[in-house]
Amino acid sequence: MFAGIDVGSLTAEALVIHEGRIVGSEIISVLPNPVDSARVVMDALLSRKGLTWKDLKYTISTGYGREKIQHYGLAQETLSEISCHGSGAHTLDPEVRTIIDIGGQDAKVIKLDAKGGLDDFVMNNKCAAGTGHFLEAMSRALGVGLEDLGPLAMKAKKPIAMSNRCTIYVETEVIHYLQRGASREDVAGGITMAMADRVVSLARRIGPENKIMITGGVAKNKAVKAALEKALGKKIAYPNLDPQLIGAYGAAVYAAAKGGSK
Amino acid sequence: MITIGCDVGSLFSKAVVMDGDDIIGKKIIATTGRIAAEVHDLLKAVMKSAGISADRVDCLGATGNGVGLVKGASFMEDTVTCAGAAAGYFIPEVRCAIDVGGQSITSIAIDEEGGVRNFMRNDKCASGSGRFLEMMSAKLGLSLRDVDKIAAEARNVVNISSQCGVFAESEVITHVNNGENKGDIMAGVCSAVAKMVSAQGRRFGAAEHFTLLGGVAKIDTITTMVRKSLGGHYHPFPFDPQLATAVGAALLGDSD
Numbered sequence: 001m002f003a004g005i006d007v008g009s010l011t012a013e014a015l016v017i018h019e020g021r022i023v024g025s026e027i028i029s030v031l032p033n034p035v036d037s038a039r040v041v042m043d044a045l046l047s048r049k050g051l052t053w054k055d056l057k058y059t060i061s062t063g064y065g066r067e068k069i070q071h072y073g074l075a076q077e078t079l080s081e082i083s084c085h086g087s088g089a090h091t092l093d094p095e096v097r098t099i100i101d102i103g104g105q106d107a108k109v110i111k112l113d114a115k116g117g118l119d120d121f122v123m124n125n126k127c128a129a130g131t132g133h134f135l136e137a138m139s140r141a142l143g144v145g146l147e148d149l150g151p152l153a154m155k156a157k158k159p160i161a162m163s164n165r166c167t168i169y170v171e172t173e174v175i176h177y178l179q180r181g182a183s184r185e186d187v188a189g190g191i192t193m194a195m196a197d198r199v200v201s202l203a204r205r206i207g208p209e210n211k212i213m214i215t216g217g218v219a220k221n222k223a224v225k226a227a228l229e230k231a232l233g234k235k236i237a238y239p240n241l242d243p244q245l246i247g248a249y250g251a252a253v254y255a256a257a258k259g260g261s262k
Numbered sequence: 263m264i265t266i267g268c269d270v271g272s273l274f275s276k277a278v279v280m281d282g283d284d285i286i287g288k289k290i291i292a293t294t295g296r297i298a299a300e301v302h303d304l305l306k307a308v309m310k311s312a313g314i315s316a317d318r319v320d321c322l323g324a325t326g327n328g329v330g331l332v333k334g335a336s337f338m339e340d341t342v343t344c345a346g347a348a349a350g351y352f353i354p355e356v357r358c359a360i361d362v363g364g365q366s367i368t369s370i371a372i373d374e375e376g377g378v379r380n381f382m383r384n385d386k387c388a389s390g391s392g393r394f395l396e397m398m399s400a401k402l403g404l405s406l407r408d409v410d411k412i413a414a415e416a417r418n419v420v421n422i423s424s425q426c427g428v429f430a431e432s433e434v435i436t437h438v439n440n441g442e443n444k445g446d447i448m449a450g451v452c453s454a455v456a457k458m459v460s461a462q463g464r465r466f467g468a469a470e471h472f473t474l475l476g477g478v479a480k481i482d483t484i485t486t487m488v489r490k491s492l493g494g495h496y497h498p499f500p501f502d503p504q505l506a507t508a509v510g511a512a513l514l515g516d517s518d
Contacts, residue, residue, distance in 0.1 A: 105429065127387070128428035137428065167428045168388040168397070169365065179295065 004251025034065025058259020156189025287312025323515025350376025
């Protein structure tokens with residue numbers, strides 16, 4: 001069996017494959033230390049499936065602290081998130097040429113060639129606008145759970161366009177609209193548009209090409225996906241695997257290719 | 263000639279009463295939701311602090327985000343022109359004024375006549391603004407008034423690497439959770455603000471003769487760090503730097 005471990009800024013994922021099929025996967029909230037996150041998430045997966053660490057022939061770690069995870073013997077090799085996302089998305093759908101990956105604290109747009117190799121990529125990890133953090137701050141301002149923001153935005157009749165970009169200023173703007181009696185649905189719709197706007201301007205820097213797949217935790221927000229499609233004027237595919245698991249899946253696929261030939 | 267200058271800012275509204283070159287009355291209030299009513303009260307209060315009645319005022323100059331809500335203004339001008347005019351008039355040798363306000367950092371190039379030659383503003387992003395400083399202080403349970411006092415206790419200035427206010431806030435929380443002392447974190451926050459202010463000033467040639475304006479310029483820890491980073495000649499504004507733009511509105515109204 002082969003495994004991938006992906007430790008992000010907010011969540012950590014583990015995934016195990018056997019003969020090309022997914023045996024199991026697990027997602028947890030991160031612990032302060034990435035090595036602990038890696039151990040806990042894999043322990044949870046293994047014990048749920050009645051497996052042990054010994055069953056894992058080759059493991060690749062990716063994400064934050066991936067070197068440390070390897071150093072502590074939890075993985076045999078490390079690989080960048082970009083390569084893992086590329087491998088994961090390509091394995092799920094070989095037609096994918098662009099991946100839009102929106103995580104808790106960053107957003108990446110990755111372009112792949114026909115073989116699934118890395119062609120180009122851009123990343124925003126400097127500004128919270130256009131990342132999961134933005135949606136978290138806005139759902140707090142709206143007084144709804146993060147998972148309720150998408151459904152609320154889908155019900156917007158007339159989304160209110162936000163005039164700011166900065167998370168901090170948009171938060172003030174949201175409160176202002178709510179105080180003036182705007183509906184939470186319309187404000188949520190505007191938040192979604194603002195989010196999509198930031199990600200699209202990032203994507204345009206490398207020119208997204210079909211087929212486009214969305215990954216990362218924010219992909220689960222259907223309203224964001226719809227707003228991205230509208231702003232880009234292109235369809236976006238949703239993976240047939242939890243979009244938060246693509247990195248760990250790609251790592252496991254690599255692990256199988258590397259470890260299987262050893 | 264008695265003039266009033268009123269600057270309705272994003273976080274604070276400021277008003278001054280000037281008799282020639284002297285400030286004879288001043289007042290600063292927080293800007294909240296009811297701006298028109300607040301400005302009305304602000305003007306009444308500032309005239310009271312100067313001990314004058316409305317009929318003695320020759321001119322009311324208004325500026326700031328909420329300029330349209332200053333009823334009875336006889337003169338209106340943008341904040342860059344006003345801040346530049348105040349710096350140019352009171353500190354003739356200054357060629358650059360960096361105005362760090364509630365929601366923006368503005369570098370203003372000033373010509374020999376004290377007029378605005380050019381300016382550069384970041385108001386798209388909260389980094390380095392008064393709002394940024396306020397958020398970080400709030401995470402430490404401090405008000406802006408305490409910043410200097412607490413930062414003075416610092417022994418090791420912590421590193422805040424993010425420019426984004428949201429990410430910097432997470433860093434502050436991490437430092438608090440790691441048990442770092444408040445002084446060290448507060449000094450780290452001041453250093454982050456000073457870095458952003460200096461970076462913009464440097465891009466705009468603030469190295470020679472410059473001054474710092476706006477509410478953030480009241481924080482000595484930050485002005486000291488900016489001076490150290492920029493070098494050159496720093497000239498403090500002769501009055502409360504938070505009042506500079508309001509002073510400029512009064513000056514320009516006077517000469518109009």
